[in-house]
Amino acid sequence: xxxxxxxxxxxxxxxxxxxxxxxxxxxxxxxxxxxxxxxxxxxxxxxxxxxxxxxxxxxxxxxxxxxxxxxxxxxxxxxxxxxxxxxxxxxxxxxxxxxxxxxxxxxxxxxxxxxxxxxxxxxxxxxxxxxxx
Numbered sequence: 001x002x003x004x005x006x007x008x009x010x011x012x013x014x015x016x017x018x019x020x021x022x023x024x025x026x027x028x029x030x031x032x033x034x035x036x037x038x039x040x041x042x043x044x045x046x047x048x049x050x051x052x053x054x055x056x057x058x059x060x061x062x063x064x065x066x067x068x069x070x071x072x073x074x075x076x077x078x079x080x081x082x083x084x085x086x087x088x089x090x091x092x093x094x095x096x097x098x099x100x101x102x103x104x105x106x107x108x109x110x111x112x113x114x115x116x117x118x119x120x121x122x123x124x125x126x127x128x129x130x131x132x133x
Contacts (some may be wrong), residue, residue, distance in 0.1 A: 005035045007122065013053060014039045015046030015072065016061035018086060021111065024034070025059055025088070026080045028115045043067030047075055055083065057111070057125060062089035062096055077104040084125040088113075 005019050012034050019041070026036050037053045040046035043064050050058060058076065062069035074086055086107040087100045100108060106125035109117060123129065 006128075007032050010057060010122075010126070011035045011053065011055040012057040012059065013037060013038045013046065013049050013055045014059045015041075015043065015049075015064075015069075016059070016078045017041045017064045018061070021061070021088065025034070025112075026120065028118045029122075031060075031115070032119060034122070043069070043072040046072055049075060050080065050083065054080070057122070058083060059088050060085050060105075061090060062087055070096070070103055073100065073103040073105060086121050086125050 012029060014025050014036060015023050016025070020133055022039050022041070026039065030035050035057055038049040040049050044066055046058075048062070060069045060072055069087060069089070073087070076083055076085060080109065084106040086109050087105045088109045088111065089096065090111040097108060107121040109121045
């Protein structure tokens with residue numbers, strides 16, 4: 001009997017201007033059974049893709065060229081209050097973290113990350129108890 005994947009039926013969009021970060025996240029997420037339904041390298045495209053696909057989760061970079069991740073977060077939470085958003089960043093400065101939490105982020109993933117950190121962030125964002133590795 002095959003064990004049911006803990007993330008089956010979870011759809012996700014990655015919004016990050018860094019190609020390498022998107023590729024790493026895509027690889028980790030797919031290996032966990034998460035359907036990456038779309039990817040964007042900027043906030044404007046990311047918003048359009050979330051409107052189109054209505055995912056349960058979004059991995060959202062904080063620093064992007066056209067719109068900041070905090071601006072995208074604010075807009076997403078206005079339009080889709082139930083979407084879970086994990087902020088992805090290399091910045092752990094207090095103001096950024098506070099703005100993300102106040103904006104409604106469900107989690108925070110600090111670069112560089114590994115598969116275990118991504119899985120823990122996903123479980124927390126989905127309100128599940130993190131599994132021990």
